[in-house]
Amino acid sequence: MTDTEKVKRSGRPRAFDPEAGVAAATRLFWEKGYDAVGVAELAQTIGINPPSLYAAYGSKRELFARAVAHYAGTQGRFFARLDADGPAYETLISVLEDAARAGTGDATARGCLVLDGTRNCTDSGARALTAEVRAGLREKAHALIARDRPEVADSAADYFMFVLTAISGSAIDGVPLDRLMQDIALAGQGLGAMLGRG
Amino acid sequence: MTDTEKVKRSGRPRAFDPEAGVAAATRLFWEKGYDAVGVAELAQTIGINPPSLYAAYGSKRELFARAVAHYAGTQGRFFARLDADGPAYETLISVLEDAARAGTGDATARGCLVLDGTRNCTDSGARALTAEVRAGLREKAHALIARDRPEVADSAADYFMFVLTAISGSAIDGVPLDRLMQDIALAGQGLGAMLGRG
DNA sequence: CCTTTTCTGTATCGGTCACTAAAAAAACCT
DNA sequence: AGGTTTTTTTAGTGACCGATACAGAAAAGG
Numbered sequence: 001m002t003d004t005e006k007v008k009r010s011g012r013p014r015a016f017d018p019e020a021g022v023a024a025a026t027r028l029f030w031e032k033g034y035d036a037v038g039v040a041e042l043a044q045t046i047g048i049n050p051p052s053l054y055a056a057y058g059s060k061r062e063l064f065a066r067a068v069a070h071y072a073g074t075q076g077r078f079f080a081r082l083d084a085d086g087p088a089y090e091t092l093i094s095v096l097e098d099a100a101r102a103g104t105g106d107a108t109a110r111g112c113l114v115l116d117g118t119r120n121c122t123d124s125g126a127r128a129l130t131a132e133v134r135a136g137l138r139e140k141a142h143a144l145i146a147r148d149r150p151e152v153a154d155s156a157a158d159y160f161m162f163v164l165t166a167i168s169g170s171a172i173d174g175v176p177l178d179r180l181m182q183d184i185a186l187a188g189q190g191l192g193a194m195l196g197r198g
Numbered sequence: 199m200t201d202t203e204k205v206k207r208s209g210r211p212r213a214f215d216p217e218a219g220v221a222a223a224t225r226l227f228w229e230k231g232y233d234a235v236g237v238a239e240l241a242q243t244i245g246i247n248p249p250s251l252y253a254a255y256g257s258k259r260e261l262f263a264r265a266v267a268h269y270a271g272t273q274g275r276f277f278a279r280l281d282a283d284g285p286a287y288e289t290l291i292s293v294l295e296d297a298a299r300a301g302t303g304d305a306t307a308r309g310c311l312v313l314d315g316t317r318n319c320t321d322s323g324a325r326a327l328t329a330e331v332r333a334g335l336r337e338k339a340h341a342l343i344a345r346d347r348p349e350v351a352d353s354a355a356d357y358f359m360f361v362l363t364a365i366s367g368s369a370i371d372g373v374p375l376d377r378l379m380q381d382i383a384l385a386g387q388g389l390g391a392m393l394g395r396g
Numbered sequence: 397c398c399t400t401t402t403c404t405g406t407a408t409c410g411g412t413c414a415c416t417a418a419a420a421a422a423a424c425c426t
Numbered sequence: 427a428g429g430t431t432t433t434t435t436t437a438g439t440g441a442c443c444g445a446t447a448c449a450g451a452a453a454a455g456g
Contacts, residue, residue: 010424011432033318035233039414049435051416056433060414119317119370120231134371155380158373162381165371166364172317173332173363175356182353183360186388193387209402210452237444247405249446254403258444397456404451413442421434426427 018056019070021046026067030075030113034064034126061125068129071113075102082140088148089195092141092160093188099164100180103171111168134161145195152194159194163187216254217268219244224265228273228311232262232324259323266327269311273300280338286346287393290339290358291386297362298378301369309366335359343393350392357392361385 024045028037039060043053057063072079078098081091103111110116114134118127141160146153166187167180175183222243226235237258241251255261270277276296279289301309308314312332316325339358344351364385365378373381 009432010430012422012424012434014433015422032320036318036320038412040412050414051436052434054415115367116317119314119367120234120319122230122234131371155384158377159381159384162364162368162373162378162385165367166360169313169317169363169367170360173329175360179356180360183357186353186357186392187360187385189388189391190384190386194384207402208400208454210404210454212403213452236442238442248444249406250404252445399454399456401454402452404449406448406450407446408448409444409446411443413440416439417437419434419436421432423430423432425430 014056016046016048016052016056021048021053021056022063022066022070025063026070026074026113027108029064029067029117030071031108031110033116034118034121034123061123061129064126065129068114068117068133072133075105076112076114078102079137079140082137082144085147088145088156089188089192091144092156092191092195093184096160096163096167096184096188097181100167100171100177100184103168104177104180109171111170111172112164115165115168116172137161137164149195156191156194159191163191212250212254214244214246214250214254219246219251219254220261220264220268223261224268224272224311225306227262227265227315228269229306229308231314232316232319232321259321259327262324263327266312266315266331270331273303274310274312276300277335277338280335280342283345286343286354287386287390289342290354290389290393291382294358294361294365294382294386295379298365298369298375298382301366302375302378307369309368309370310362313363313366314370332359335362347393354389354392357389361389 025037025042028042028045039050039053042060042063043050046053048056053063057066078095081095084091099112103109114130114137118130121127138157138161142153142157145156149156163184166183170180170183223235223240226240226243237248237251240258240261241248244251246254251261255264276293279293282289297310301307312328312335316328319325336355336359340351340355343354343358347354361382364381368378368381
């Protein structure tokens with residue numbers, strides 16, 4: 001008995017799908033970054049007026065929070081593999097490669113929303129949102145590494161985030177996927193030396 | 199006979215030092231990024247009013263260009279070592295380490311102005327400015343590597359910029375210098391494998 | 397002295413920012 | 427139908443954005 005059924009309520013029904021609105025907002029935030037996207041632009045892209053946006057989502061920052069969550073569940077879904085119990089080195093490398101693919105996937109993809117979406121952002125709340133997700137990613141990587149090699153988990157998890165940062169920033173700067181794959185292979189040598197590949 | 203003497207001209211003399219203004223603007227652009235700094239804030243920090251700023255520098259973008267040049271000649275001076283004729287691997291690593299030091303040097307240092315100062319920036323002219331400097335850096339690294347190992351110059355120069363991107367982004371995200379040094383050592387293994395250390 | 401030139405501060409330009417007050421519109425209820 | 431609830435649209439709020447018009451002030455040349 002899944003409770004996803006919509007409860008019938010009084011009042012004028014909403015003329016748009018809030019989840020579809022979040023998806024559209026995610027695209028916009030991803031392409032331009034938090035500060036560079038205006039509320040008027042968000043509303044127009046969703047197909048509504050600003051008051052409807054505020055009624056549905058509360059504020060630009062809360063909509064961004066929804067967008068980050070949506071992004072994590074779609075573009076960033078491959079990070080869930082860090083929770084699996086495969087070999088650490090191979091898992092980390094494959095996640096880095098998927099990150100490169102996601103950050104260069106289509107013409108409008110520009111790096112990673114979580115890593116670079118709030119760079120130079122004036123809203124500290126928005127910055128804190130992405131920072132929390134980044135901390136969660138580091139924690140996942142740390143836990144994966146610590147299962148087999150607890151003594152290098154701190155260093156390796158830091159290095160994983162370091163390389164992730166390079167991937168997102170480079171993707172934004174226009175480095176194509178095949179170059180990113182080369183870079184990941186080179187960066188992976190440091191990871192392999194610490195973790196032992198295989 | 200250096201021609202740095204100021205030419206005496208008619209008219210009311212300028213009440214501030216334009217070069218000192220550029221230095222102050224550089225700090226501001228570095229700390230907050232291009233878009234997040236307003237003209238009013240720039241003028242106030244320099245100690246002038248907006249009209250004086252426009253009279254002296256032309257526009258916010260032109261002042262930013264001056265700031266980038268000033269930054270390259272001060273914070274980024276160590277990149278000149280890429281032009282020296284030392285061993286490629288050691289030179290590249292030491293430059294990366296200096297970049298980490300510059301990006302975490304004091305409390306207000308936030309990564310690299312050239313690498314991250316125009317992230318999520320809405321002014322395409324400002325973005326082009328930093329991109330040109332980045333391309334120049336890559337070119338320097340490429341030339342250094344190509345002297346001894348032309349067959350890997352493309353890959354190694356790309357990887358050098360990849361690691362540089364990670365350093366700046368990580369510094370902004372709060373990674374301390376000692377962790378960055380560890381990360382550089384790990385990333386350097388990929389560089390060493392290509393270039394041969396020594 | 398007076399004119400010319402350049403810089404100064406004040407006060408503001410039109411445009412956009414995130415956000416909202418108010419009322420019309422579209423559904424439900426009795 | 428009449429009343430209630432919620433969303434819609436219209437039309438704005440004050441604050442800030444980059445950039446300037448204007449007039450007074452401070453120097454030089456005559």
